[in-house]
Amino acid sequence: MTATPLSSSQGAGRAGDKIFSGAALAAGCLILAVLFGVALFLVVQAIPALTAPAAEIQGGAGFFAYIWPIVIGTLIAAVIALVIATPVAIGVALFISHFAPRGLANGLGYVVDLLAAIPSVIYGAWGAAFLAKEISPAYNWLAENMGWLPIFQGPASATGKTILTAGIVLSVMVLPIITSLTREIFLQTPKLHEEAALALGATRWEMIRMSVLPFARPGIISAVMLGLGRALGETMAVALVLSSGALTASLITSGNQTIAAEIALNFPEASGLKVSTLIAAGLVLFLITLAVNMIARWIISRHKEFSGAN
Amino acid sequence: MSKRIDVKDLNVYYGDFLAVEDVSIAIEAKSVTAFIGPSGCGKSTFLRTLNRMHEVLPGARVEGEVLLDGDNLYGAGVDPVTVRSQIGMVFQRPNPFPTMSIRDNVLAGVKLNNKKISKGEADALVESSLQGANLWNEVKDRLEKPGSGLSGGQQQRLCIARAIAVQPQVILMDEPCSALDPISTLAIEDLINELKDQYTVVIVTHNMQQAARVSDKTAFFNIAGTGKPGKLIEYGNTQNIFSNPTVKATEDYVSGRFG
Numbered sequence: 001m002t003a004t005p006l007s008s009s010q011g012a013g014r015a016g017d018k019i020f021s022g023a024a025l026a027a028g029c030l031i032l033a034v035l036f037g038v039a040l041f042l043v044v045q046a047i048p049a050l051t052a053p054a055a056e057i058q059g060g061a062g063f064f065a066y067i068w069p070i071v072i073g074t075l076i077a078a079v080i081a082l083v084i085a086t087p088v089a090i091g092v093a094l095f096i097s098h099f100a101p102r103g104l105a106n107g108l109g110y111v112v113d114l115l116a117a118i119p120s121v122i123y124g125a126w127g128a129a130f131l132a133k134e135i136s137p138a139y140n141w142l143a144e145n146m147g148w149l150p151i152f153q154g155p156a157s158a159t160g161k162t163i164l165t166a167g168i169v170l171s172v173m174v175l176p177i178i179t180s181l182t183r184e185i186f187l188q189t190p191k192l193h194e195e196a197a198l199a200l201g202a203t204r205w206e207m208i209r210m211s212v213l214p215f216a217r218p219g220i221i222s223a224v225m226l227g228l229g230r231a232l233g234e235t236m237a238v239a240l241v242l243s244s245g246a247l248t249a250s251l252i253t254s255g256n257q258t259i260a261a262e263i264a265l266n267f268p269e270a271s272g273l274k275v276s277t278l279i280a281a282g283l284v285l286f287l288i289t290l291a292v293n294m295i296a297r298w299i300i301s302r303h304k305e306f307s308g309a310n
Numbered sequence: 311m312s313k314r315i316d317v318k319d320l321n322v323y324y325g326d327f328l329a330v331e332d333v334s335i336a337i338e339a340k341s342v343t344a345f346i347g348p349s350g351c352g353k354s355t356f357l358r359t360l361n362r363m364h365e366v367l368p369g370a371r372v373e374g375e376v377l378l379d380g381d382n383l384y385g386a387g388v389d390p391v392t393v394r395s396q397i398g399m400v401f402q403r404p405n406p407f408p409t410m411s412i413r414d415n416v417l418a419g420v421k422l423n424n425k426k427i428s429k430g431e432a433d434a435l436v437e438s439s440l441q442g443a444n445l446w447n448e449v450k451d452r453l454e455k456p457g458s459g460l461s462g463g464q465q466q467r468l469c470i471a472r473a474i475a476v477q478p479q480v481i482l483m484d485e486p487c488s489a490l491d492p493i494s495t496l497a498i499e500d501l502i503n504e505l506k507d508q509y510t511v512v513i514v515t516h517n518m519q520q521a522a523r524v525s526d527k528t529a530f531f532n533i534a535g536t537g538k539p540g541k542l543i544e545y546g547n548t549q550n551i552f553s554n555p556t557v558k559a560t561e562d563y564v565s566g567r568f569g
Contacts, residue, residue, distance in 0.1 A: 102368070192405040196469070199363055200419035200476060201395025210418060214409035 039286065046280035052273055063277065067284055069247035073163065073256035074285065077238060078231040080167025080251070081174055086224055088171075089178035096179075097186035098208060109183065116176035124240030127169035128161065132241065135168070136160030139252040153250040161243035164251040166258075169237050174227035181226065185219035186212055218300040225296040229289055235260040259285045312510045313379040313396075313479040314339040315360060320374035321539075322352065322359055324367070330356045331539035333374075335529060342502060342511045344525035344548065346518060348563070351531040352540025353514050354402075354484050360512065361397035361482055362390040378479065395419070398473035402485040404465035406457030406472070413453040415468055416440060419476040435475055443471035444501050463494020470501060474509070481505060483513040487520065499524050518564055522552050530560045 054062030092112065096105045136158065143154030156162075193211035202210055213220075238261040245255035263278045270278055315337040322330040330352035337343045345353040358364040359372050362383060376383040383393050398419075406415045416436045420427060427435070436453065440446040445467040449460070457468050466486060473481055483502070487495040502524045505511050515521050521528050528551040530544045544551060544560045555561045 190405075192401065192403060193407060195363065195366065195399075195401065196405040196407065196472075197418070198366060199361065199394055199399035199401075200422060200472065201391050202419075202422050203391050206422050210407060214407070217409070 042279060042283040042286055045276055046283045047276075048273060049276040049280040052276075056273055057277055058274065063280060066277065067259075067281055070257045070259050070262050070281065071284060071288070072247055073244075074232055074258040074260070074288070076251070076256060077163055077167045077170055077242075077258050078228055080164060081170035081231040082224060082228055084168060084171035085175045085178055085227060089175050089223075089227075090182055090220065092175075092179050093183035093186055094208060094212075096183050098204065098212065109180075112176050112179045112183075114176075115172070116180070120173060120234060120236045121240070123169050123173050124237035127165060127237060127241035131169065132160035132162075132165050134160075135165060139164070142252055150249040151251045154252070156252045157243065157254045159243060159254070161241060162252050162254055163242060163256040166238045166242040167251075169241050170231045170234055173234060173237060174230050177230060178223045178227045181223035182216065182220055185216040185223070189215045221296050221300055225293055228292055232285065232289055232292070233260050234258075235264040239264050312339045312508060314510065315480060315512075316375075316377040316380075317360075318375040318377070320356070320359065320372060320376065322355055322364060322372050323370065325369040328539040330359075330531075331541050333542045335542060335545055337510065337512060338527070339510050340506055340508070341526040342506045342513065342524050344521035344528045345512070345514045345531060346516075346521050346528060346563070347531035347540070347543075348533070349516075350536075350540075351533045353529075353531045355540070356531070357482050357484055357512060357514050358399075360480070361399055362393045363399060365390065391423075395422070395476055396478055397480040397482060398476060398478035400466070400469050400473055400481065400483040400486045403489050404462055404469055406460075406465050406468050408456065408458040410457060411454045412449050412457045412460070412468060415457040416471050416475050418472055439471040439475040440468075442474050442505075443467040444497060444504075445471055461494070463490045463497060466490060466494070466498060467501065470498075470505075474505070478509065480510040480512065483511065485514050485516060488516060495520070518552075518566075522548060528552070530555075530557075530563060532559050532563070 049057065049063055052063075054060070054065075057063050057066050059066045092108070096109050096112075100108060136156065139156035139160060139162065140154075142152045143156040146152040147154050189212045193215065194207055197207040197210040238258050242256065242258070242261060243254035244257040244261065244265075247257075248255040259281050263281055266274070267278055315335075317333055317335045317337075320330070320333045321328060322333075333356060345357060347353050355364060360376060360383075364370050364372065372384060374384075378393075378396070382388070406412075407418060410418060413432075413436050416439050417427070417432055420432075420435065437446060437450075440449060445464060448464060449455075449468075457465065460468060466489075470481075470486075487498050490498065499520065502511055502513065506526075513521075513524065525548045527546065528548040529542055530551060531540050532543045533540045544555060544557045546556075551560060552564050555564060561567075
């Protein structure tokens with residue numbers, strides 16, 4: 001047996017290591033570069049709109065007056081989508097991971113993943129041509145019976161092409177993302193913790209509340225944030241479904257607009273300062289998404305001590 | 311507050327595979343009974359049938375009877391949830407709930423089934439359970455800290471505190487010391503000795519010295535070969551099993567000739 005001198009480097013293995021770490025570093029830098037490039041583009045292109053005299057911006061009252069109604073509209077649509085989609089997605093994911101027999105679970109998981117594969121323009125067409133018409137009687141009922149709430153103030157839109165319809169369509173679109181991610185996390189709950197709960201005499205639901213949901217909590221938040229990202233940025237479906245207009249509190253009349261749909265609808269005919277205004281709107285959307293993700297990270301890190309990662 | 315267990319002609323299956331064959335055993339109340347045997351002989355599987363944890367795995371089932379003071383755990387209309395609240399379990403690896411504080415871990419079982427408990431009662435129960443698990447002095451100043459921050463041995467004693475907080479009739483322990491260092495192991499063994507004053511304790515262990523130290527009676531399980539079902543070979547007073555076994559296989563095993 002020949003001793004290997006400590007100082008000699010083992011050629012092949014060491015080279016592989018270097019190539020791999022170099023590739024990983026390059027990939028990481030590439031993401032940062034792309035992100036920085038996009039941000040730089042948005043800022044540079046947006047500067048004319050941000051510095052232009054108020055009267056020259058669309059609406060004639062300056063960029064801020066132009067942007068804030070559609071920021072609110074974007075947030076309303078996204079919040080409606082998440083309020084509907086999150087409980088449904090968690091329910092479906094729990095059913096697939098912990099309640100359904102295996103055959104049914106696989107089939108259902110496949111169907112949910114299929115929902116994600118439908119192009120957004122199809123959702124938009126479905127929302128505009130079918131859902132809006134079918135749902136408008138419900139809006140009339142809401143306006144008559146719950147009209148005292150500002151969000152259901154009448155008269156309801158006759159076409160049903162409202163921000164609430166857009167939110168519902170968005171919720172169907174974000175449902176598969178949240179469902180797939182949360183299902184995977186639920187399945188990863190350590191058997192050890194599930195058995196700990198069961199051995200104490202927990203029912204299936206109590207076991208889920210004691211071990212599965214706490215374990216999955218950061219993952220659920222991440223999944224919801226990814227869904228929110230899609231809901232904030234979704235363009236085609238909202239552009240097709242929503243009959244846009246000025247900001248209104250009522251969710252069941254036509255009106256409101258989202259940033260992404262505003263850009264998509266106006267960009268083809270825009271020129272000069274108008275292009276710059278739309279890009280500035282895009283920059284605002286970028287910043288909203290960034291803020292949302294940072295808040296999500298903060299929420300997750302707040303509970304790090306109890307995450308079980310230690 | 312402790313009951314005896316009588317098992318009659320129990321066959322344990324995973325799907326079609328017979329894992330443990332035809333076990334009949336009488337486990338005395340307020341005693342420590344140890345299950346020993348080589349890996350894969352079915353002793354853990356058998357232990358998990360005593361509180362119906364076995365059937366948590368898909369396709370797992372049993373035939374036969376397990377009587378808790380005469381009541382069949384597998385009788386018609388018996389809810390496994392009720393069975394498990396009366397027969398507690400401590401696992402091989404410590405598994406406190408990572409998202410809960412030490413205090414909440416102890417109370418986890420008590421708060422199940424929508425039971426309400428006043429803060430004073432809860433405080434008293436936390437203290438008595440942790441004292442029962444010889445852990446109170448070590449954690450009394452950090453009850454609100456996460457249970458996962460404790461050492462392995464402390465975590466295992468926390469799990470024992472959690473199990474005794476619901477005041478079970480029987481406590482099952484599935485190799486409770488196999489992930490622990492010798493000092494923590496000693497602490498758990500001392501605890502087992504104290505627990506038998508109040509509870510029926512059944513412990514699975516790989517460590518024959520441990521079985522000899524803690525148990526009143528010992529059951530030796532063995533398999534004839536891979537793919538064959540595990541069987542109860544010999545059951546008797548621990549002293550007899552270790553010093554004067556009647557079956558050759560038991561003698562070979564306890565004297566270290568195989569396994």
